[in-house]
Amino acid sequence: MMLRYLFFLFTPMLLIGCHYERAFVFPNTGIEISKVESSFHVDYSMIEKNGNLYIVFYNSLHQMTLATVDLKTGKCEYEILPSDIEWDSHNYVTMAFDKEGYLHVAGNMHAVPLVYFRSSEPYTIHGMKKISHMTGIDENKVTYPIFMESPDGELIFHYRSGGSGNGFEIYNIYNIKEQKWRRLLDKPLIDGVGKRNAYMQGPILGTDGYYHLIWVWRDTPDCSTNHTLSYARSKDLIQWESISGKKTDLPITFDKIDFYVDPTPVKGGLFNPGIKLGFDSNGYPIIGYHKYDEHGYNQLFMARYEKDGWYRKQLTNWEYRWQFEGSGSMKIELDIFTPKVIGEGKMFFGYKHVKEGSGEIIFQERTFEIIGKREISSVYPEKYDQVESSYPGMQSHVIVVGDYLLRWEALPANRDQKIQGPLPAPSRLMLYKWK
Template structure:
């Protein structure tokens, strides 16, 4: 029997990432050969690649803080699932047939407070059963699974291994190299945690540990904040992380990377094997030995693969003078080539516990602007918003203008609410769509994170959660 395969999920940060690819900048109009394009930090920004062809309203959702929702499209069963917190803060799953605009709803026995860590993630196994996890920040495991494929009314609390499940954070579903359903999460807390991996057996409909040991272990002194593992076009699973000493975000340090063919045996980019668990002492996995207080934050590093299928990591840190800068790194030989992309003259200091809002610097994932030219957009506390370009081969910064195609149409970038501080949030279908040229985007509005604490009133009205179908 075939093993479980993820056909979707959530990243928690997907909304900010996708929004930044098109909406950051000071734009002016420029007309060339009758086509409207926009200038953005040396970029000629063309009309969006996709256009909206269908809009579906799902329901009102919590809007007084930022928290991630989840979207899963299952072409095989002609169905689509959305997980969110409704206007009563209740975890809710909505489902529809792809050829229908009618939604069916199932409310689950879990309510969110004000913690922006408590996003929801989903996956569908090969049997067609839906798995849902979320609303956890160092909390007991919150996990639901259907007993009847395609029937969300059969969602019930499920069990995994029963071990080290009392302080769960950052749940994530994924596939291993054989297409088997894997679930990973952090056990512990910020500054004292380990990353654990489970694998699902559809024959017995049960979970077991993928690894006998944590993949990443802070040994009671720190914890790792990983990006990934992500399977690249080179066939390797890549994982990028920073270590963190305490709940204070200023204590992030030492940007690192490892890769694996099967999520079990891991090595450096240069091929040196690492014995699990990966710990801080495994310094041959370093990309950049950024010190505590050195200007990097968990979530600040982004992973991209170039045309030669090589991993590139973009990130920010303070330079020797204390000024914030952007960098890109790529493996070369047994180490990493690091290229500074900016020469900014302003320091950006940040600190604090809980989910941080804008710390003063933010950058999108890299993307191709033109053949041989890569780009990323940024927001800077002093300089505002703009776009950087760099050469795909040498990694050296380039001056524009270069052509950039927007990810989404402008109509999706307009905030509807007039409540101060409201921002657009998005979740993308991580599995994409099997229908060529079709994409689905989930969108809503909310205030930003508030260090996981309740705000003082007044509060915005619950916002409308919408699903957009886009075609090229």
């Protein structure tokens, strides 16, 4: 792949690296940022900052690549980083800016040593430095990197150390003046003590000033050993408590039952991507998830805390069992979305089901009484979900940041293995101004 390439539109003016020689008008047809691998899905990242879009992705040669698009001129710049992905859908890429504008990038990790880059100057992708360690401790088996902010706006890096069924969570905080990382917590936040690990969503900062965190426990690399939906919260990411306000020493371990939301057993149908944390109109946490019912069918559930404990209600009565098991990323037969407020005491919970199709269940936020169902809504036009490729099984993937939409196509995850037979052609990574 050329690091910089020519991009043509039906216009008398030539673009070099997406750069107009006259006043830039974002084309309705979008801008092709790159060609990317389409034989498996892995997540990318995009940030809008100071009139630029920053994008990190893997190109068609599987190379981790940074791109910027100047939204005033249309100029595109690229930087290939020394990290190549194979076929593992866990190995997404993520990035964030610190307070001084330095770019931090991490990714391409699934129980491997830390892969981390930092820019040498503010707001640039050029001259990225590969940094071999942050603290140098528990960085040899890293998975699920997440950048987030502390209550004071400081940069935090969160990841799992260890493997599936045997790991714990690490939180580092960045000192801008010293350009060094240190531990935010002197102990793991959640620890399976060698017997299990937590698969988490969050922490997410709510309007109530708390960081909210949900997770399921898993006993082995086999995803069917997920169990026990749990919840915790914190004001400062350091002192943690149950939803009833009971404080705890760290780490949070499986024996601390005050954090249980739904004690679903092993092989009870809890799926680690199938838990979603939302908030009602008062900012109170609501948890949507799916598990097996008493007949062994996958059903949607909602949970909220009341004075006497967690109130849980089944929302569906489907007659289909998705028998998920084993290790590695897999094709999803039941996907769910974050519960969200409609207004007037109503919320909706969206899903995509291999047999039942797609939809949103509308319910009363206090009682979970079902009011009705509607077609699944989207924040962007449906045309961006339409697949262009003729290769069977291809799916569209979209990232929306403000007025801009990043789109590409890829096959579903394949247990983190290369598919057999002919590979699909690389997909176009397209950038649109959609509103």
